[in-house]
Amino acid sequence: MFNFKEYLVEKQEIINNSLVNLLDTFPLYSRLMQAVKYSLMAGGKRVRPILCIAACEAVHGELQNVLPIACAIEMIHTYSLIHDDLPAMDNDNLRRGKPTCHIQFDEATAILAGDALLTLAFQILSSADSFQGHHNEDHNAVTRLTIIKILSDAAGCNGMVEGQMLDISSEAKLLDLDKLEHMHSLKTGALIEASVCAGAISGGCNAKKLEHLSSYAKKTGLAFQIIDDILDVEGDPLVMGKCAGTDENRNKNTYPSLMGLKNSKILAEKLISDALNLLDIFDNSADPLRGIAGYIIDRNR
Amino acid sequence: MFNFKEYLVEKQEIINNSLVNLLDTFPLYSRLMQAVKYSLMAGGKRVRPILCIAACEAVHGELQNVLPIACAIEMIHTYSLIHDDLPAMDNDNLRRGKPTCHIQFDEATAILAGDALLTLAFQILSSADSFQGHHNEDHNAVTRLTIIKILSDAAGCNGMVEGQMLDISSEAKLLDLDKLEHMHSLKTGALIEASVCAGAISGGCNAKKLEHLSSYAKKTGLAFQIIDDILDVEGDPLVMGKCAGTDENRNKNTYPSLMGLKNSKILAEKLISDALNLLDIFDNSADPLRGIAGYIIDRNR
Numbered sequence: 001m002f003n004f005k006e007y008l009v010e011k012q013e014i015i016n017n018s019l020v021n022l023l024d025t026f027p028l029y030s031r032l033m034q035a036v037k038y039s040l041m042a043g044g045k046r047v048r049p050i051l052c053i054a055a056c057e058a059v060h061g062e063l064q065n066v067l068p069i070a071c072a073i074e075m076i077h078t079y080s081l082i083h084d085d086l087p088a089m090d091n092d093n094l095r096r097g098k099p100t101c102h103i104q105f106d107e108a109t110a111i112l113a114g115d116a117l118l119t120l121a122f123q124i125l126s127s128a129d130s131f132q133g134h135h136n137e138d139h140n141a142v143t144r145l146t147i148i149k150i151l152s153d154a155a156g157c158n159g160m161v162e163g164q165m166l167d168i169s170s171e172a173k174l175l176d177l178d179k180l181e182h183m184h185s186l187k188t189g190a191l192i193e194a195s196v197c198a199g200a201i202s203g204g205c206n207a208k209k210l211e212h213l214s215s216y217a218k219k220t221g222l223a224f225q226i227i228d229d230i231l232d233v234e235g236d237p238l239v240m241g242k243c244a245g246t247d248e249n250r251n252k253n254t255y256p257s258l259m260g261l262k263n264s265k266i267l268a269e270k271l272i273s274d275a276l277n278l279l280d281i282f283d284n285s286a287d288p289l290r291g292i293a294g295y296i297i298d299r300n301r
Numbered sequence: 302m303f304n305f306k307e308y309l310v311e312k313q314e315i316i317n318n319s320l321v322n323l324l325d326t327f328p329l330y331s332r333l334m335q336a337v338k339y340s341l342m343a344g345g346k347r348v349r350p351i352l353c354i355a356a357c358e359a360v361h362g363e364l365q366n367v368l369p370i371a372c373a374i375e376m377i378h379t380y381s382l383i384h385d386d387l388p389a390m391d392n393d394n395l396r397r398g399k400p401t402c403h404i405q406f407d408e409a410t411a412i413l414a415g416d417a418l419l420t421l422a423f424q425i426l427s428s429a430d431s432f433q434g435h436h437n438e439d440h441n442a443v444t445r446l447t448i449i450k451i452l453s454d455a456a457g458c459n460g461m462v463e464g465q466m467l468d469i470s471s472e473a474k475l476l477d478l479d480k481l482e483h484m485h486s487l488k489t490g491a492l493i494e495a496s497v498c499a500g501a502i503s504g505g506c507n508a509k510k511l512e513h514l515s516s517y518a519k520k521t522g523l524a525f526q527i528i529d530d531i532l533d534v535e536g537d538p539l540v541m542g543k544c545a546g547t548d549e550n551r552n553k554n555t556y557p558s559l560m561g562l563k564n565s566k567i568l569a570e571k572l573i574s575d576a577l578n579l580l581d582i583f584d585n586s587a588d589p590l591r592g593i594a595g596y597i598i599d600r601n602r
Contacts, residue, residue, distance in 0.1 A: 032458055032466040083416060088408035107389035111412065112466050115384060115419065119457035122423050126449035141442035148427035148449065156420035157333055165333040165413050 002284070004291030008050065011288075014063075015049045016041070018071050022124060035105045035113035036120070040078050043096045047224070047292070048192060049074045052199035054288035055213055058279075061203020068130035069147055069202055072121035073195050076155050079117035080191075082110050084164055092246075118155070122148065147198045154194035163187025167252075175253040183253075184225045185218070192221035196289075212278045216289065219275040224296050226268040229254035231299075233261060272297045303585070305592030309351065312589075315364075316350045317342070319372050323425060336406045336414035337421070341379050344397045348525070348593070349493060350375045353500035355589035356514055359580075362504020369431035370448055370503055373422035374496050377456050380418035381492075383411050385465055393547075419456070423449065448499045455495035464488025468553075476554040484554075485526045486519070493522035497590075513579045517590065520576040525597050527569040530555035532600075534562060573598045 023037050049070030056066035085092040085100040086107065093103050102110035124130045125148050153159060163186030170183065196217035200210055232247045233256050247254045255264040272293050279286045320341055327334050350371030357367035386393040386401040387408065394404050403411035425431045426449050454460060464487030471484065497518035501511055533548045534557050548555045556565040573594050580587045 026458055030458075030463060030466065031470065032463055036458065079416075083412055086409075086412065088412060108387075108469050109466070111384055111387065111389060112462050115380075115415075116458040116462045118416065118419060119453050119462065122449060122453040123457055126446050126453060128446075128450075141446050145427050145429075145442050145445060148423060149429075152420050152423040152427060156424055157327055157331075157337065157417040161413050161417045161420065162331060162333055165331065165410070168409050169332065 002287040002291065004288070004295060007288055007291060008295065011050050011053055012046050014067070015046045015053075015070060015074065018067050019074065022068075022071055022120075022130075031105070031109060032112055032116055035101055035109045036116050038104055039082050039095075039101045039113060040075065040117065042098050044074065044078065046074060047296075048077050048195040051192065051217070051220075051289070051292060052195040054286075054292060055196040055199035055205075055217075056203035058213070058282050058286040058289050059200055059203040059205040059209060060285055061199070061205075066199050066202045068124050068127075069151075069198050070195075072124045073151065073191070073198070075117045075121040075124070076151065076160075077191060079114040079121075080155075080160055080164070082114040082117070086110060089164070089168055090250075121151070125151070143201060146201060150194045150198050150201070151191075154190040159186055159190035159194075160188075163190070170253060172251040173253075175258070177258055180253050180255070180258060181222065184222060188225050189218060189221040192224065193217040209281065212281060213289075216275045216278040216293075219271040219278070220293050220296060223268045223271040223275070223293075226255045226264050226271070227296060227299065229256055230261060230264055230268070268297060303588040303592065305589070305596060308589055308592060309596065312351050312354055313347050315368070316347045316354075316371060316375065319368050320375065323369075323372055323421075323431075332406070332410060333413055333417055336402055336410045337417050339405060340383050340402045340414060341376065341418065343399050345375065345379065347375060348597075349378050349496040352493065352518070352521075352590070352593060353496040355587075355593060356497040356500035356506075356518075357504035359514070359583050359587040359590050360501055360504040360506040360510060361586055362500070362506075367500050367503045369425050369428075370452075370499050371496075373425045374452065374492070374499070376418045376422040376425070377452065377461075378492060380415040380422075381456075381461055381465070383415040383418070387411060390465070390469060422452070426452070444502060447502060451495050451499050451502070452492075455491040460487055460491035460495075461489075464491070471554060473552040474554075476559070478559055481554050481556070481559060482523065485523060489526050490519060490522040493525065494518040510582065513582060514590075517576045517579040517594075520572040520579070521594050521597060524569045524572040524576070524594075527556045527565050527572070528597060528600065530557055531562060531565055531569070569598060 019040055023033065023040065026033050052070040052073055053063065053066050056063070081095060082101045084090050085095055086102055092100050094100065098104070100110070101113055105113070125144060155161065163183055166183045167187055170179070175183070193214055196213050197210060200213045205213065229247065232254065247257070255267065259267070275293050276290060279290055282289075324334065324338050324341065353371040353374055354364065354367050357364070382396060383402045385391050386396055387403055393401050395401065399405070401411070402414055406414070426445060456462065464484055467484045468488055471480070476484070494515055497514050498511060501514045506514065530548065533555065548558075556568065560568070576594050577591060580591055
């Protein structure tokens with residue numbers, strides 16, 4: 001039987017090793033790269049790259065082809081965390097139980113480390129070296145351009161960056177549920193969906209399966225955010241590595257604040273159940289994707 | 302006879318129109334895109350995209366193929382200006398005679414507008430739409446991936462971002478000329494060289510010509526920076542749209558401060574003369590590149 005916990009640990013290790021190898025090709029003595037490495041290796045859960053790899057596996061793709069893409073995605077995610085934590089934005093001092101980048105280094109270094117990570121993602125995605133020795137018909141230049149397009153669209157002004165803009169400009173304003181969902185679909189949903197789609201495309205996914213995976217990702221991504229909101233209310237700060245109750249203190253709009261804790265949990269469970277149904281057309285290779293959906297609803301950090 | 306001033310005005314207009322058209326495909330009512338448009342259309346000289354177009358023309362390439370690349374380059378340049386101007390970095394209030402992005406909007410919006418512009422560059426470079434109707438043998442997916450690689454390498458932690466890191470961390474420290482040149486080669490040189498190379502490659506340039514153009518760009522880029530330093534000492538603030546003497550006030554290392562004004566001018570002239578010699582293997586199609594070299598040495602802003 002498929003053991004998701006083992007899968008998670010195994011893939012986290014593969015991703016972490018791969019990220020370190022990628023960073024090691026750069027001169028790490030520079031303060032900039034120290035800050036990049038500090039934030040990138042600060043113990044993230046690697047949800048997005050694992051989703052990317054799992055989607056590739058679900059369509060019987062090769063790990064070697066998808067790994068550089070998964071690493072690039074984690075770099076885009078980490079850059080967004082560094083910039084979101086800045087004093088001018090969320091002004092967070094703690095991330096994953098450690099001082100945030102601008103606290104550990106300084107504000108200028110944190111801004112530049114974020115810029116470097118975002119750029120590095122595209123350096124890796126466009127580099128023949130990243131994919132060397134793993135070329136095949138499904139992994140040609142057109143596929144890689146498509147993946148760059150999907151990820152940059154998800155990260156940019158129609159996706160994550162606009163989502164963060166909406167998030168900071170809606171603090172202390174009361175949103176309705178539709179607007180909250182729209183904000184999350186941009187801020188976190190777009191990159192989660194792009195992670196799944198990029199992984200699937202790198203594995204040579206057909207159009208019908210891609211549609212199912214894309215919907216699976218939308219639902220799983222929203223559930224992920226709702227659980228995040230719930231954990232902020234009732235999570236254990238020691239387990240999460242960050243303070244609980246920060247959303248309320250900031251007058252942030254959250255699912256619990258708009259629909260209550262109980263209904264938020266019911267909604268998250270419904271989304272995960274729908275996401276699992278969308279995987280019915282896949283064989284056992286989609287077990288990791290099934291496992292991630294279960295993990296998201298049961299996680300405590 | 303070739304009229305460089307007419308060429309400059311004509312190409313600036315083409316680039317500006319193309320930038321506006323690209324932005325117009327996004328919802329401009331958002332505060333984020335207002336900030337993006339504000340900074341992108343704030344009257345830049347468009348040196349980098351014009352270098353890119355001129356390099357393409359020098360090898361008899363097509364304007365239609367190079368224009369989206371030129372626009373992406375100006376976006377990368379503008380993002381770097383927005384972030385460099387931030388309070389945590391150079392803390393500049395004025396840019397091209399107008400309030401900087403974080404003054405006109407706010408700090409969070411400026412950080413995000415920079416992030417959006419950098420990402421937008423890669424959205425455009427990876428989008429088939431950007432190049433629609435202009436496909437040809439020399440402009441296939443492999444070429445476009447190569448161009449993404451060249452530009453992201455020049456922009457990132459081995460290029461522009463590391464250069465800015467060196468620049469802010471070397472303020473108030475005395476550099477020698479080698480270190481100053483190294484800093485500039487990263488901070489401004491890398492993207493200028495990449496602009497020329499990307500334009501040439503999009504035009505189907507051969508290896509020998511690419512080598513000449515790359516050296517031309519290195520020398521022209523360094524001369525550009527030296528003239529910048531000189532203008533900061535003796536330029537007219539009204540013409541430049543920014544204050545003079547800011548480098549000295551900040552204890553910045555500059556060519557005039559390290560080797561004096563007269564020797565700085567001699568060095569810039571020598572670099573431009575060498576750059577022009579490198580163009581001897583080209584026909585009249587390289588006249589725009591020759592004109593830009595002359596413009597850089599004679600400019601007053």
